[in-house]
Amino acid sequence: MLAIAGGIVHSISDGVKPDHAVLVREGRIEAVVSPGELPSDSEWLDAAGGIVLPGLIDARTSAGLFGDGTGFQNADHEEITDPDTAWVRAIDALNPADSVFADAREAGITTLLTGPGTTNVAGGLSAVIKTAGDTVDAMLVREPAGLQIGLGRPPVDAYRAKNKLWTRMGVVGLLRERLTAARAYVSRLERAGSDPDKVPEDDFRLAPYVGVLRRQYAARVRVASAEDAWTALRLVDEFGFDLVLEQLTEGHLAGLPEELARRGVPCVVGPMMKGSKTLETKELTFRTASVLADAAVPIALCTGHPSRPVHLLALEASLAVRAGLDEEVALRAITLNAAAALGLDDRLGSIEPGKDADLVIFDGDPLLPASQVTHTLIGGKVVYAAQAA
Secondary structure (H helix, E strand, O other): EEEEEEEEOOOOOOEEEEEEEEEEEEEEEEEEEHHOOOOOOOEEEEEEEEEEEEEEEEEEOOOOOOOOOOOHOOOOOOOOOOOOOOEEEEHHHHOOOOHHHHHHHHHEEEEEOOOOOOOOOOOEEEEEOOOHHHHHHHHHHEEEEEEEEEEOOHHHHOHHHHHHOHHHHHHHHHHHHHHHHHHHHHHHHHHHHHOOOOOOOOOOOOOOHHHHHHHOEEEEEEOOHHHHHHHHHHHHHHEEEEOEEOOOOOOOOOOOHHHHHHHHOOOOOOOOOOOOOHHHHOOOHHHHHHHHHHOOOOOHHHHOOOOHHHHHHHHHHHHHHHOOOOOHHHHHHHHHHHHHOOOOOOOOOOOOOOOEEEEEEOOOOOOOOOOOOEEEEEOOEEEEEEOOO
16 A cells, blocks of 8 residues: 655645645555555555546647657657558557656656647547556557547648648548548448348548447547638537537637537637737737636646647646646646546546556645645656655
8 A cells, every 4th residue: 555645635636635645556546545554554645745536648749650859750649641641540650668658657647648630631640658658558548539629720731832731621521531431431320230141341531530430449530720620520510429619719609618518528628829920829818718618618727748748737837827727727737627628537636546547746835836746646656756955
């Protein structure tokens, strides 16, 4: 038994518990107890003066696919050979030795979603991983974790020179064509039932869309402009699938927050620390998170690494708080809400019995940039400890 004792426990799901201890056994949280309930034979990790949180979760990155510090020689996050590369998988390019994972652990991030970029209409299948492990299999939490889809200008800008796409209409038309083919394939599967002679042949390139329509994982759709968000909602109405919206630069614009709340669509907002350099980012504001949250939209935050460094996740949250986001909501957006956006809130994101013992200890308020991580634990094992001054 390991006892992380003496700190202020922010359970996220059950309030704040000063001077309590988190008990960990065999990689899982066993209980949160007062000092008088500590087992006498426990091994101690002293969190005195610190704040204990569930491990932070970055809900959208391409971490481990880019090759931090190596430039484009190891840029494996975009297969820009065709607008539709739904069939590629993040795990086939993931490098467990990438320095990004040490950076993540030092920042208290224990879990993240990594996947292809969104230059393609369909970029490929993402994965949820822990930030420690010697092999891809040791890091995996969930795979596939979603089909990464990009609406808006990036696919048009990338493929106009190749005369493959010229407009948003073309982007959505391609996506609709693939979803229509996948729907027909699902219908053939259903008609075949258990008769092996009637089961259609596997279609490798269509299979990711079939998984979306069968709700095996969500379509994770990057939308910057409000018009692209409304397009994604129309596609859900037309084809029926689980949707997670990512980026949402214009998510705060009138009418959209209310509709997203009505539908209960999880939204991963960010990264927000960038300039308003294009038509898609001219409405960029740190207020987006608070406007969506005030409308009761379930929000998570992300860095989009390598778009913004993964270790800035807590800073994204603190800047959103400065722009109006409630502090507790900000913490949920990088813990429990982020886990929910990944479909893993039954396992991650809060300090509750039975959940993974992924924990982080800060020496001060996690939303203050001056606060430092002193310890990060994954599966109850210390994977980062700050050196004493």
